[in-house]
Structure formats: structure tokens, C-alpha cells
Amino acid sequence: VRAALTLLGVLFLLPPPAGAVHGGVDRLSREAAGPYLISAWTRPEPATTAGVVLSVAVMRPDGAPVLDAIVEVTAEPLAPSGTVVRLPATREASPNRLYYAVELPLSTVGRWRIRVAANGAAGAGQANFEMSVARHDGAGIAVLVASAAVAIAALGWLARTRWGSRRRTPA
Amino acid sequence: MDPVLVAVLSSWAWRPDAGLALVLLAVGYSVGWWRLRRRAPGGSAASVGRAAAYLTGLLTVGVALLSPLDSLSAMLFSAHMVQHELLTMIAAPLLLLGNPLPVFLWALPGSLRRRAPSALARAAPLRGVLALILRPTVTWPLYMVTVWSWHFPSLYQTALRSELVHDLQHVTILTVGLLFWWPVVAPAPRLRPPAPYWSRILYVLAAAIPHMILVAPVALLRDEVLYPYYLAAPRILGLSVLRDQASGWVLMGFIDGLVFASTALVLVARMLESEERLALRRERVALTRAGARPHIPLSE
Numbered sequence: 523v524r525a526a527l528t529l530l531g532v533l534f535l536l537p538p539p540a541g542a543v544h545g546g547v548d549r550l551s552r553e554a555a556g557p558y559l560i561s562a563w564t565r566p567e568p569a570t571t572a573g574v575v576l577s578v579a580v581m582r583p584d585g586a587p588v589l590d591a592i593v594e595v596t597a598e599p600l601a602p603s604g605t606v607v608r609l610p611a612t613r614e615a616s617p618n619r620l621y622y623a624v625e626l627p628l629s630t631v632g633r634w635r636i637r638v639a640a641n642g643a644a645g646a647g648q649a650n651f652e653m654s655v656a657r658h659d660g661a662g663i664a665v666l667v668a669s670a671a672v673a674i675a676a677l678g679w680l681a682r683t684r685w686g687s688r689r690r691t692p693a
Numbered sequence: 694m695d696p697v698l699v700a701v702l703s704s705w706a707w708r709p710d711a712g713l714a715l716v717l718l719a720v721g722y723s724v725g726w727w728r729l730r731r732r733a734p735g736g737s738a739a740s741v742g743r744a745a746a747y748l749t750g751l752l753t754v755g756v757a758l759l760s761p762l763d764s765l766s767a768m769l770f771s772a773h774m775v776q777h778e779l780l781t782m783i784a785a786p787l788l789l790l791g792n793p794l795p796v797f798l799w800a801l802p803g804s805l806r807r808r809a810p811s812a813l814a815r816a817a818p819l820r821g822v823l824a825l826i827l828r829p830t831v832t833w834p835l836y837m838v839t840v841w842s843w844h845f846p847s848l849y850q851t852a853l854r855s856e857l858v859h860d861l862q863h864v865t866i867l868t869v870g871l872l873f874w875w876p877v878v879a880p881a882p883r884l885r886p887p888a889p890y891w892s893r894i895l896y897v898l899a900a901a902i903p904h905m906i907l908v909a910p911v912a913l914l915r916d917e918v919l920y921p922y923y924l925a926a927p928r929i930l931g932l933s934v935l936r937d938q939a940s941g942w943v944l945m946g947f948i949d950g951l952v953f954a955s956t957a958l959v960l961v962a963r964m965l966e967s968e969e970r971l972a973l974r975r976e977r978v979a980l981t982r983a984g985a986r987p988h989i990p991l992s993e
Contacts, residue, residue, distance in 0.1 A: 579926065585927055
């Protein structure tokens with residue numbers, strides 16, 4: 523039973539796969555990009571140096587999804603230090619197969635400009651947005667684990683106290 | 694086949710945490726059910742119907758959270774409402790109809806199984822907590838407030854933007870769904886005698902009315918996008934954002950109405966059955982007292 527509970531706990535803490543089904547924070551909302559409209563979402567929020575998952579939807583002007591485009595993402599740090607990252611976003615990398623996704627290794631803290639370029643049968647277009655990237659320090663997980671430990675300890679203490687007082691009370 | 698449809702149908706949300714938890718629950722229930730059935734072959738605690746209800750409930754949770762419906766719910770409000778309805782209106786009552794507690798007890802090793810019921814002994818704190826939160830006066834408002842709060846635009850959009858908040862949304866609505874259906878289905882542990890049928894019927898109908906009152910005006914909004922997050926998503930199935938929004942509310946009202954009404958009908962049938970049984974028993978007692986030989990079979 524202990525093993526099963528531990529397994530459940532571990533499963534609960536497992537992160538969802540890269541390129542989540544739900545887009546995350548909307549960065550571009552139907553931005554005109556040549557013959558296309560482009561929407562883009564990033565996660566996690568806040569974006570950190572641990573990596574940013576970018577999901578992209580390429581659409582026709584009527585909003586219908588374009589599934590045969592070649593999507594390339596360029597991430598450029600606005601500070602002088604840092605390296606430009608250029609990667610393809612693919613539908614295979616996204617659990618939602620109407621989107622294109624890519625995991626961007628944004629290693630430098632600060633502002634980044636992200637350029638999304640789509641190339642397809644109707645032509646080519648691109649759209650940009652800027653975002654901030656914070657340092658990844660693992661504090662989120664530490665806070666989560668600490669909160670869970672405090673909650674379990676508090677519940678245990680409460681149960682013990684109530685149980686003890688009930689047992690002491692004569693029937 | 695339409696490539697958009699193919700893309701939608703291949704958008705499975707592989708979540709190892711949710712998927713494996715569902716498998717673990719299915720295996721645990723099956724082991725307990727098998728042991729209980731071997732022990733008491735004709736018993737109602739491990740009937741085929743109960744197992745079918747529980748496993749269908751788990752399957753419904755799987756369809757809601759892991760199937761392409763989850764991907765669709767990021768693009769269509771109506772798909773998201775179907776997902777929520779599957780969790781609260783279908784999966785929750787089915788899981789409770791499986792009467793899981795005694796079955797899971799039988800999945801435990803012998804020593805633990807013998808000790809576990811003490812957690813629900815008269816003075817045990819868990820019993821006090823359960824008795825409090827399973828009161829209809831608690832479960833009903835808790836369900837209403839939780840489900841409706843999640844549909845406030847700011848909270849709803851936060852859930853769409855954050856995977857963690859979205860998971861929390863699904864966990865809470867499934868939990869309050871289970872709590873809501875608890876007094877209706879009355880599974881173990883039965884900490885107090887089950888509520889009479891008439892009060893269960895009122896409880897269900899009372900839940901249907903605010904849903905109808907709230908859903909109708911929101912569904913009729915024709916020019917206000919409540920959840921602008923969906924404006925960024927591709928349009929599929931020929932639905933505009935406003936049309937999708939209206940369809941979502943209508944679907945929600947329709948499914949709620951259907952489930953609440955059919956539950957009320959089942960409860961009315963059960964109430965009539967039980968009253969008939971009671972009348973027959975009274976008649977038999979009266980006949981026996983009068984010295985007449987009852988012509989009513991003893992095992993009706």
C-alpha cells in the first residue's frame with residue numbers, strides 16, 4: 523500500500539509532456555503574417571531559463587488551420603550577451619496536432635524577441651513578439667513540496683489531536 | 694478523410710500522471726471486486742453491474758482528460774463544456790454507483806483490510822469529517838459555487854493559460870461532482886441512514902433549476918465574447934467564437950437537464966417501488982394478525 527501511495531505521489535508530481543495540449547500564455551492572437559494569421563502561446567509562466575515551450579497556430583484569413591506549413595522560430599536575446607536560437611516548430615512535437623510546437627532553450631535571463639515564420643502553399647509570412655525570461659531556480663517545486671509537507675503535517679496533527687481528545691472523553 | 698479531422702483525432706493528450714492513476718484505480722478495483730466476488734458470489738457489493746459502472750466511470754474520466762476532446766477544449770468552449778459535463782454528470786455518478794469503498798478494502802492485504810474500517814469507527818476523526826462534508830446541505834452549495842466560479846471569465850481564462858490551474862479546475866470539479874452525487878447514490882460508507890427518495894428528488898431538481906436560470910441568459914449573449922482566449926485559436930467545425938460560446942452553454946444546459954431529469958425519474962420509480970413493497974408488507978402483517986393465510990409470496 524505504501525508503495526502504491528508513493529507511486530501515486532510520484533505520478534502526481536510528474537510534469538506534463540513538452541508541448542502541452544493547452545497553449546499557455548497567449549503571445550500572438552491572430553497576428554497577420556503575409557497570407558496567414560498566426561497565434562502563439564508559451565508555457566510555463568513565468569518563462570525561465572529551464573526552457574520555454576512555444577505552440578503556434580497557423581491559420582488562413584478565415585481562421586481555418588493550415589497544416590502543411592513549414593514553421594521556423596528564431597529567438598534572439600535583446601541583451602548583447604546570449605545566443606540566437608533558430609529551430610523548426612513541428613506538428614509532431616505538439617500533442618494538439620493542429621498546432622506546431624518547439625521547445626526553446628532560452629539560456630539568458632532578460633528580454634527576448636521571438637520571430638515565428640510560416641512558409642506554405644499560400645506564401646510566406648512572419649510575426650514577432652517579445653517576452654521576458656527569468657532565472658530557473660527550482661523554487662516553484664521546493665515551495666510545492668514544502669506546502670504539501672506542511673499540509674500533511676497539519677492534517678496529521680489535527681487528526682491526532684481530535685482522535686486523542688475523543689478517546690480521552692468518557693462515553 | 695478531412696486532414697483537420699485527422700489532426701483532431703490524432704491529438705491524444707498523453708498524461709502519464711492521469712493515465713497511470715486511472716490504470717491503478719482500475720486494477721485496484723478489479724482485484725477487490727474479484728476477491729469480494731469469490732467470497733460472496735451472489736452478493737450485491739460485487740455485482741457485474743457495479744463493476745461495469747465503476748470501470749465506465751474511469752473510462753469516461755479517461756475520455757475527458759486524455760482523448761482528443763482535451764485538445765479540442767483548448768480551441769472550443771463547447772468542447773470544454775462537454776469535458777466538464779463528462780466529469781461531473783457522467784463519470785462522478787458512475788464511479789459512485791460502483792460502490793468503490795468496500796471493493797477497494799478487499800483489494801488491500803488482509804491485515805490492513807481488517808484495520809482499515811477503524812478509520813471510520815464512531816469516534817474516528819475521519820468519520821466526523823466525512824459526516825460533515827457529505828451532508829446534502831454542504832454538497833449542494835459546494836457543487837454550485839465551485840462549478841459556477843470556474844466559469845467566471847477571469848478564473849476560466851487563468852485555467853486556460855496555466856496547466857497547473859487547469860488541472861486544479863478538473864480535479865475540483867470532479868471532486869465536487871462526486872460529493873454532489875453522494876447523497877443521491879448513497880454508496881458506502883453509509884454514515885447515516887440514506888435520505889428518503891422524495892428528498893433526493895428535490896435535491897436533484899433543485900440543482901437543475903439554477904443551472905437553467907443561469908445558462909439561458911448567458912447562452913443568449915450574441916455579441917459579447919466572454920472568453921477572449923478562444924479568439925486566438927483556429928476555427929474548426931465552422932464555428933465562430935460567439936456561436937461556439939452559445940453552443941457550449943446550450944450543451945451544458947441540455948446535458949445537465951437530461952441527467953437531472955432522468956435521475957429524478959429513476960428516483961421516482963425507486964420511491965414507488967419501495968412504497969409498494971412497504972404496502973405489501975403491511976398488508977401481509979395485517980392478514981397474519983387477522984389469522985388469515987397470506988396469499989402473497991414471501992419473497993416478492
